Amino acid sequence: MIWTSLLGIVTLIGLAWALGFRAKARLVSAETAAAEASSAIPGFDAYEAAVSDDTRAALVAARDGRVALVRSFGDRFVVRLLRNAESRLEGETLHLRLLEPGFPPAALSLGHQAARWAARL
C-alpha cells in the first residue's frame, strides 16, 4: 500500500505540473501589493508601496507607520509585518532578514527608492 501511495503521489504531482499548475505570482503594481497587505493584515491601512524590479516582492507602508513585506510564494503571496527585521542596503538593493525562523531572507531591488525605504525600517 505504501508503494501504491508513493506512486499516486508522484503521478499527481507530475499531472499538476503537466497541466500547467506552476504559475508564479507577480506583483504587477503597487496597488496589488497594497491590496495584498491590507487583506492579509486586519487594520492595515496601506498608503504607499514599492515593488521590487523582479515583481516578486514589495514593501508596503501603512498610515500608522507600520511596514509590511509582501513576497511571492508559488502562485500566492505571503505577508509579514516588519518588526525588528535586519535590513541592509547594498546599492539600490534592500536585503531583509526577519527574525522569524524558517522565513527566507528577501532582496528587493527598489531603484532610487531603496534608501528611503531602508531608512524607515
Add this chain to the structure above:
Amino acid sequence: MTFPDPVQLAIPAFIIAMMLEMFAIRAGVKGQYEWRDTGTSLAMGFGNTVAAILVGGSIVASMHWLAQFSLFEIPLVWWVVPLCFVAEDFTYYWFHRTAHRVRWFWASHIIHHSSQHYNLSTALRQTWTGWLSLSFIFRLPLVVLGFPVEMILFCAGLNLVYQFFIHTEVVGKLPFGLEHILNTPSHHRVHHGTNPQYLDQNYGGVFIIWDRLFGTFTPEIEPPRYGIIHNLATFNPLWVAAHEWIGIARDAVRARSPAGLVTALFGPPGAVTGETSDSIRAAARPFVPPIVSAASPAE
C-alpha cells in the same frame, strides 16, 4: 462483525478524484492547484499514514484497555453503526473546536490549514504529530460509553473519507436543504478562510448541526482567503510539520511566569503575540481598496 479501514479502501478514489478535479479546473471550473503545494500536501498525507503505522497500534491498544471499564455493553451489530457514526461526529466537533482554540492541539492541526489553496489535495495535508498532542483522547468517551473500538475507528474513517470530498471549490452549494444538515464544501471553505469573520467557525465533520447548536456556524458570503494568519513561506514538509511546535518551544523558553508558560502551551493560538482570532476580528474593518501614492516597479 468485522470492519474494513475506509481510508485505505478510499485511496484509489482519492487519487482519481484529484485527477478529475485538476482536469475540471483546467477546463475552466473554479479552483486552483499549484504543483509544489500539492506535493507538500501529499507528502504530509503520506507522513500521516506512516505515523499511524508507527504509533496507531499503541493508541488502539490503549482504547481496548479502556474498554474494560466501559459503562455499557453496546453490541457489535449493524444497527449500532449509525448511532456510533453520529456520536463520533459529535466528538469530532469538540476535538476540532479544541484544536483551534488550544495551542497544544493547534500545533498539530495547523498543518491541515497551512496551504493557501483549497482543493482535494488540501484534505490530505494532515499532521504527523497527532499522537504528540494526544488528539485521540476525544474519542475515549465513546469507548467509556461502550461503543466497540473497531466500530469507533470505522466510523472515524468514514468521517475522514467524507471530509476529503468537501475540500473543493468545484462544488458550490448543495441542493435539497443539505446545507442545513451537512458540512458541505461551502461550509468548509469558510472553515479554511482567514477572513476575520471566518476564523474559528464551522468545526463540524460530517454534520453542520453541531455548529448551529453551539454557535460556531457562519455561512459563506464573501470569497474565503485560505491559509493561516502567518502563511508559510516554504514547501518543506519537515518545516510544515514542526513549525508550530518550534514556536511553542521558543515561546515556552521565553515565558517569564507560570501564567506565561501556560499561555504559550495551552492558550489560544496567537495569544503570545496578541493575534488571536478574537482580537483579529475586533481589529478588522470592512475592506476598502487602499490609496497608493508611490509608483512601482521602482523607477
